[in-house]
Amino acid sequence: MPVPETxxxxxAKLLFQVPEPAARQxxxxxxxxxxxxxxxxxIAAQDEAAVLNLKQTFxxxxxxxxxxxxxVPLSSDHLALLxxxxxxxxxxxxxxxxxxGHPSGVIFSALLAISDGTxxxxxxLWAQVMGVELAGQFGHLLNPQLSLRxxxxxxxxxxxxAAAAIAVYKKxxxxxxxxxxxxxxxxxxxxxxxxxxxxxxxxAGFAARNAVTAWLCIQAGLHAAPDPFIEDRGWFAALGNYxxxxxxxxxxxxxxxxxxxxGIWFKTQPFCSEAMSGYAAAQKLHQLGIDMPHCAxxxxxxxxxxSDALRFxxxxxxxxxxxxxxxxxxxxxxxxxxxxxxxxxxxxxTDFIKDLPKFSRNPMREIPDPTTRPTALTVLxxxxxxxxxxxxxxxxxxxxxLSQQDLLAKLLAQLPPYAGATVVNFFHQPIGQQILAxxxxxxxxxxxxxxx
Numbered sequence: 001m002p003v004p005e006t007x008x009x010x011x012a013k014l015l016f017q018v019p020e021p022a023a024r025q026x027x028x029x030x031x032x033x034x035x036x037x038x039x040x041x042x043i044a045a046q047d048e049a050a051v052l053n054l055k056q057t058f059x060x061x062x063x064x065x066x067x068x069x070x071x072v073p074l075s076s077d078h079l080a081l082l083x084x085x086x087x088x089x090x091x092x093x094x095x096x097x098x099x100x101g102h103p104s105g106v107i108f109s110a111l112l113a114i115s116d117g118t119x120x121x122x123x124x125l126w127a128q129v130m131g132v133e134l135a136g137q138f139g140h141l142l143n144p145q146l147s148l149r150x151x152x153x154x155x156x157x158x159x160x161x162a163a164a165a166i167a168v169y170k171k172x173x174x175x176x177x178x179x180x181x182x183x184x185x186x187x188x189x190x191x192x193x194x195x196x197x198x199x200x201x202x203x204a205g206f207a208a209r210n211a212v213t214a215w216l217c218i219q220a221g222l223h224a225a226p227d228p229f230i231e232d233r234g235w236f237a238a239l240g241n242y243x244x245x246x247x248x249x250x251x252x253x254x255x256x257x258x259x260x261x262x263g264i265w266f267k268t269q270p271f272c273s274e275a276m277s278g279y280a281a282a283q284k285l286h287q288l289g290i291d292m293p294h295c296a297x298x299x300x301x302x303x304x305x306x307s308d309a310l311r312f313x314x315x316x317x318x319x320x321x322x323x324x325x326x327x328x329x330x331x332x333x334x335x336x337x338x339x340x341x342x343x344x345x346x347x348x349x350t351d352f353i354k355d356l357p358k359f360s361r362n363p364m365r366e367i368p369d370p371t372t373r374p375t376a377l378t379v380l381x382x383x384x385x386x387x388x389x390x391x392x393x394x395x396x397x398x399x400x401x402l403s404q405q406d407l408l409a410k411l412l413a414q415l416p417p418y419a420g421a422t423v424v425n426f427f428h429q430p431i432g433q434q435i436l437a438x439x440x441x442x443x444x445x446x447x448x449x450x451x452x
Contacts, residue, residue, distance in 0.1 A: 006227040007234070010246035012177040014253050015130050015164050023256070024126075028431050030259050031125035033407055034094055034104045034132075036427060037266050040411040041093040041105065045086040050198055054082055076113045080212040083109035085205035088154070089198075090343075091322050092270040096132060097262045097370040099139035100147055100309075101154035102204060103161060104264075107131040109208035110162035111169055114215060117437030123169060124436060129259055131165030136258025137249050142242060144305055147192055149240055155190020155203030156239075162211035170215070175226075182224035183214035185235040196312060196320035262370040263398030266407060270343055271322040274309040277375035278302065278325045280394040282332035290379055290387065292333045297358055297380040300325055301390075303373070304363035314356060318343040326359045327352060329377065371398045 018024065045051050058078040074082065087093050087105030094104050107128050115124070138157045139146075147153055163184030167177040187210040190203040217224075228235050229244055236244040265273045278300060302310075302325070312324040321327035322343050330352050331338050364374070376390040393399040402410075408427060412420055426439065 006178075007229040007231070007244060007246040008178045008181055008227045009174065011134075011229065011249070012167070012174045012181065014246070014249060015134070015168055015177065016174075017254060019254050019257075023254075025431070027129045027254075027257050027259060028122065028125045030264065031128040031132075032121075032427065032431060033266070033402075033404060034128060034259070034264060035108060035125065036404070036407045036411050037094050038087055038104045038108045040407070040414055041090065042083060042087045043411070043414040044092060045089040048086075048089055051082075051086045051089055054085060058082060077209045077212045077216065080110050080113035081202075081205040081209035083112065083205070084208035085201045088201035088204035090270040091201075091272065092267045094267070095265045095273045096136050096139070096258060097265070098136040098143065098258060099132075099153055099157060099161075100143045101135070101139070101152070101158060103132045103135045103154075103158065104128065105204045106154060106158035106207045106211075107135075107162045107165045109205070110211040111165055112436075113208065113212050114166065114170075115436050117435065117440055119169070119436050120432065121434040121436060121439065122432045125431065127165040127169035129257065130168045131161045132259045132264075133254060133257060134164045135161035136262070137253065141244065142236075142239070144308070145242075146239065147308060150192050151239065152190035152192040152194060152200070152203045154200075155207045156188050158190075158204065158207035159188035159210045160184050160235075162208055163214050166211055166215050172218075176218055178226050179222075179224055180214050180218050182226065182228040183217050183222070184211055185228035186224065187214070188235065189239075195309075195323055196315070196317075198319075261398075263401075265398065266396040266402045268396055268402070268410075269338060271328055272309055274302075274373060275323075275325050275328045276394040276396060277373045277391040278377065279328050279332055280391040281375055281377040281389040282329045283336070284389045284391070285377060285379060285387065286333055286336045288387070290333065290381065292330060292355055292358075294381050294383075295333065295358055295379050296382050297360070298329065298333075299360050299362050299378040300329065301362045301364055301376040301378065313359075313361065315348055317345055317347050319345055321348055325361075325375075326356065329359075330355060373397065 058074055084106055087109055088102055093102050095101065096103050111124055111127055135157050138160065139153055143153065160181060163180050167180050172180060190206065194200045194203055229246065231237065231244065236242040267273060269279060310323055310325045312320040313326055315321040315324040315327050327348060331342050372392040374390065374392040376388055378386065378388040380386050396402050408424055412423060415423065426434065
């Protein structure tokens with residue numbers, strides 16, 4: 001008698017589905033954009049004190065990663081943690097709306113930590129596609145309830161998504177994939193209260209580390225419960241008694257793909273993506289000559305679901321300011337171009353505290369399209385004039401995307417000026433011709449810092 005298919009078995013089979021060649025190439029192209037953005041985020045954080053301190057604390061002689069030419073030898077799990085922490089530290093890494101979190105910082109950090117440089121870039125990118133697919137599918141099932149219960153989705157779902165990506169990357173058997181997902185799931189949680197502290201990027205690092213640890217356990221021959229997503233007392237049930245049937249994913253799996261729909265948000269500024277529309281609206285007001293001294297009142301209208309992410313209406317420091325729409329709008333109306341130190345750990349400016357009474361929030365009741373984040377700023381000027389600017393698709397959103405050229409510019413801004421042509425040529429090659437060692441050698445030569 002055949003053994004009945006379990007939720008985890010069905011999910012493992014979905015991970016190894018392959019779409020038509022044309023669709024696969026489009027998905028790989030978007031994954032390459034995610035990789036460029038990921039590298040920009042990681043390198044940008046290299047000189048941050050928290051990243052440097054963690055790097056030195058973890059330094060050992062046990063392992064080095066040829067794929068990216070990393071100069072301080074680390075164990076693979078520590079390397080994944082450090083990469084994930086750095087990728088998310090500045091909060092300039094990409095997001096997916098269904099996940100309500102940051103997939104690439106976790107997934108790429110896990111994959112690169114177990115790479116020896118001989119792997120093809122194509123396999124890395126396809127593993128990223130499938131990791132994002134699982135992350136978005138799980139996020140669609142669980143959000144917004146999961147984050148409202150205090151779970152940080154980047155850390156919780158991200159752990160399982162990165163493990164799924166590893167299974168695809170390493171071409172594991174269905175049975176081994178079940179074990180890998182099980183060991184990942186038993187570690188998969190994170191606290192959302194870490195927002196505004198080092199704990200939030202640590203959640204991303206922990207997720208990448210946990211996925212790598214799960215893979216190491218499989219290499220050691222360890223076994224775990226074969227169906228961690230069983231309806232009774234499985235991962236979904238433990239999180240909050242959520243129903244889960246893996247066959248329900250069939251109708252939308254890779255149709256067209258979570259990396260395309262609802263898609264990936266790429267950031268131009270280091271703050272919560274939920275504030276991107278508010279930032280764009282404030283930019284338009286500033287271009288019209290409206291600055292803070294001319295503002296008597298500022299009303300911020302955005303979907304009620306955004307309030308949880310932008311929780312700090314009275315932030316005390318720059319880290320909390322990343323999650324304050326008031327702070328982002330205030331900075332933009334004051335300076336136009338955001339100061340580079342605006343989101344550091346130090347206290348927010350006293351002038352911001354003085355201007356806070358001018359701000360009020362008016363959450364919208366609408367449930368927005370997951371590809372948009374509508375925000376309207378209504379300003380009453382000191383002369384009695386009222387202006388309203390509304391933005392739903394800011395630059396970097398799926399409906400107003402950054403191009404490959406834009407993302408390469410984001411990466412090149414972290415590298416020496418002479419790096420331009422070499423980096424552009426590498427990423428303009430047809431996907432499939434490169435191996436990771438080529439990328440590692442390239443970045444090691446071009447980057448004058450210790451690359452993670």
